[in-house]
Amino acid sequence: MAAIEAGRLLPIYILDDENADAHRIGGASRWWLHHSLIALNKSLSGKLRIFRGDAVQILQKLVQETGAKTVTWNRCYEPWRILRDKKILAGLKESGVEVISRNGSLLWEPWEALKPDGTPYRVFTPFYRKGCLNSKEPHKPIKAPEKIKFATFDMLKDAHSISDLDLQPTNWEIKSEPDWAPGERHAQDKLNHFLDNGINGYNQGRNFPASENSSYLSPHLRFGEISPHQIWHALAFREHMIENEEDAxxxxxxxxxxxFSYNLLCHIPDLPDKNLQPKFDAFSWRKDTAALKAWQRGQTGIPIVDAGMRExxxxxxxxxxxxxxxxxxxxxNLMIDWREGARxxxxxxxxxxxxxxxxxxxxVAGCGADAAPYFRIFNPTTQGLRFDSKGEYTRKYVPELACLPDKWLFNPWDAPQEILSVAGITLGKTYPEPLVDLKMSRQRALNAYSDMKTRQSS
Ligand SMILES: Cc1cc2nc3c(=O)[nH]c(=O)nc-3n(C[C@H](O)[C@H](O)[C@H](O)COP(=O)(O)OP(=O)(O)OC[C@H]3O[C@@H](n4cnc5c(N)ncnc54)[C@H](O)[C@@H]3O)c2cc1C
Structure with missing residues (x-):
């Protein structure tokens, strides 16, 4: 809106892998971005201009080429983007260009939701109750403009097409489940569908992977196709129709x-790389390439884990x-460093x-803010029985176990031989033997945790 108010608009997108470095957008997100840019370009009457490279230099050149007087953007909060945007700001200001940045992606700015002593919260509940809810009400979403006046620059020196960005992954094709459709319009559809069908029962249902209670809004939020403000206020608008207050x-x-995650990242920039609790620097993570690979490809022999990794x-x-x-x-259970999983x-x-x-x-690793303690270890068998009791989710992604009765679905290694035979399963052949014994690997993790604590106190 600020850009439209400033005059004729030249909408641009810069794919900046140079400044992102290790945090460059990953493969699947690139797939999303490709389609998201196509949708955005369509809604901007084909006027979106695309660039790739160091955004600091590209913007400087573009301002010279076009004579733009104002540059506007929505603020980003990843540490590398903050550093980069500061450079952009300094450079543009030096060139006499007005810069306007707005908050389009967070309900509360990271510097608004702070403890009374001005430090960031490390525990979610007080962050939310005191830091957020006690602060100002998230602003109402602004309506999309009815008309936009575009600046006309048909030829810009370094402009690319969307397909020049090579965003489509070559190593795998993301299937179109669960109805992925990037873009602003689809984000609104998802929100409406969720408010019509998923919000009632959300409080409990969100834990069950086969239920209808997930909104699937996360990629839309990630790519700015919907703002948390739109979600917050759409929910408030429909609140009287929601049966149980707990769901909303x-x-x-x-x-x-x-x-909360953004608040942490903004105040603790090395969150992606370093244990938030330094005592975990002494934890003896295992290096096990074969186990890591089996986990990545959903071949651990632990059905609910494999179902998730295949999904x-x-x-x-x-x-x-x-x-x-x-x-x-x-x-x-595998004692592999959380950073491998995050990657x-x-x-x-x-x-x-x-x-x-x-x-x-x-x-999850127990080394973060408000973390689940390391010694609280999920048992994948009981998690499966509890949250996928009819096995709909697990059977969908691990079809080789489809004929196994519910009772054995989450621990096929305990099933009697005749049950496995009737279900057409030969462990180690049609489905992997479990990579580790759940009980022993649990104990191994607990021992490692207690060793870490002993080493620290001695
Ligand atoms: C190991 C691990 C890695 C994760 N990585 C990501 C990630 O890269 N990107 C991501 O958006 N979420 C991540 N999450 C959080 C969460 O799993 C997803 O946000 C959620 O599954 C998205 O589905 P949804 O939109 O249907 O969620 P809904 O249940 O419908 O929730 C609505 C929105 O609330 C936010 N949200 C929900 N749960 C969480 C949570 N636990 N933490 C933070 N925000 C949450 C999301 O923005 C989500 O879209 C991760 C969780 C775990 C345990």
């Missing part, structure tokens, strides 16, 4: 977890409950988000 409260709270590989998404179980299996998710998720991914992995 829980959904708001989940959206606020995203805010990720096939669709670019994984249900939140299963993300927690699969991540816990990696960092605890794989980064490449495979269409919603890969530096704040959410880093904060969530640290949370």
């Amino acid at each position: 409260d829980q959904f708001r709270m989940e959206v606020a977890w995203r805010e 990720l590989w096939q669709t670019g998404f994984m249900h939140n409950r299963v993300r927690m179980v699969a991540a816990s299996f990696l960092v605890k 794989w998710f980064w490449d495979c998720l269409v919603d890969a988000d530096l704040a959410n991914n880093s904060a969530s992995w640290q949370w």
